[in-house]
Amino acid sequence: MTGSDRVSYAAGFVDLDSEVGPLPLEVRGRFPDWLTGTLLRTGPAKFDVGATTVNHWFDGLAMLHRFSFAGGAVTYANRFLNSDSYREAAAKGALARGEFATDPCRTLFQRVAAVFSPQLTDNCNVNVDCFGGEIVALTETTLPVRFDAETLQTLGHYAARGDVGGMVSIAHPHHDAKRGCRFSYVVDLGRRSKYRLFAIPDDGSPERIVAEMPVEKPAYMHSFAMTERYLVLTEFPLVVDPLRLLLCAAPFIRNYRWDPEMGLRFHIFDKDTGQLVVSHVAEAAFAFHHVNAYEDGDEIVLDVITYDDASIIDQLYLSHLRAGETLAATGRLTRYWVPLAADTPVDSNVIADEMLELPRIDYDRVAARPYRYVWCTGRRAGGAFLDMILVFDIIAGETRAWSQDGCFPGEPVFVARPGSETEGDGVLLSVVLDARRGLSFLIVLDALTLEELARAECPHHIPFSFHGNYFPEPTQPAAS
Ligand code: CO
Secondary structure, X not given: OOHHHHOOHHHXXXXXXXXXXXXXXXXXXXOOOOOOOXXXXXXXXXXXXXXEEOOXXXXXXXXXXXXXXXXXXXXXXXXXXXXXXXXXXXXXXXXXXXOOOOXXXXXXXXXXXXXXXXXXXXOOOOEEEEEOOEEEEEOOEOOOEEEOOOOOOEEEEOOOOOOOOOOEEOOOOEEEOOOOEEEEEEEEOOOXXXXXXXXXXXXXXXXXXXXXXXXXXXXXXXXXXEOOOEEEEEEOOEEEOHHHHHHOOOOHXXXXXXXXXXXXXXXXXXXXXXXXXXXXXXXXXXXXXXXXXXXXXXXXXXXXXXXXXXXHHHHOEHHHHHOOOOOOOOOEEEEEEEEOOOOOOOXXXXXXXXXXXXXXXXXXXXXXXXXXXXXXXXOOOOOOOXXXXXXXEOOOOEEXXXXXXXXXXXXXXXXXXXXXXXXXXXXXXXXXXXXOOOEEEEXXXXXXXXXXXXXXXXXXXXXXXXXXXXXXXXXXXXXX
């Protein structure tokens, strides 16, 4: 093994303090002329707060990153998300609110006991989306934060127009172009806990509740699945006794227990009637990310990146990552066939048996429908962390990879070529850390060949982030 194969990825967990831009980046290669929108990303950027260090990757203070494309050129800017959590942490010199795995819930879940004094974290470091025409950063609470897509200025909390309640939510809503809304979900935690699916209309009209389901021990769910007619909650057996959260003895995720006896439960809800169509139990598994799902006759085909158990969460503690430890858990691309009838068992098959994460699809063309291509990050043989970009042709059973020694790419965001109807016709945008040089660059790859089209180097490293989205129109300043 040569040294070049063993460059530590730990540089991706070094704090970034500087805020720059917008400034033009030098481009090597050629960006497509049709690439005229903006990639907006969020991610943890500051892990050391005053004299304290957060426990977990998911707990770093959120920073927004913006890559804006026009005429073959690109500009870059970054700003910390000026959330309540950020301001309070700055003032206190330590985290002030409970995060995913840092600080007891005397902060995070105080709302359970005191509904009118929400102290939920609004450190939105997981994803960027558009709710009712407003660009928002998201985390896994019910406090999305609005920001100006041009200036990255924080504009305050997103004010829901309808009351959907809940405390815990997700940063992976689904967009339903036909119904003109996004679907998302919240959990009410308390003596009578409930899952609640709801819709966020694109036109800014009030959110409406789609379905509710009582639950004794709510599961930690990072995403869910959508087909043309159904919403599917995949309930992993990582569950919490809500009363433990009330006792506030441990940080949020530490209250959750892995209980494989419960199995993996699928709950299928009709989007239009809210009716629970059927529930199924399969063998226990854990996942963060659903890939896609669609109806096929009397069953739902549902693709997920699954782990044998929830130990991946433990491996993402900052102490392990800053030491450059090898991620031992393997997220496999797994297909489930979930029957719409109650008396038929769930079937499953592993499509790809290697470490994969951060999956994306050609969403606007194939979400909730039969599809062909999955893009994700993966771990090369002998690698310690996600160090390549992959495209799976799941119909032909073919795979292609992009990698460069010492480089660690983030989520590959697919951007469709305007006017084309062909799935996969477009490019991938990924922020890559060159760990040897301690710098990040944006790379543009042909989405199907993974051939490099261009790259543009940033003036600093960008700590490993989770998700972002490309907004094809030049973004309008949000109404404040
Ligand atoms: Co995610």
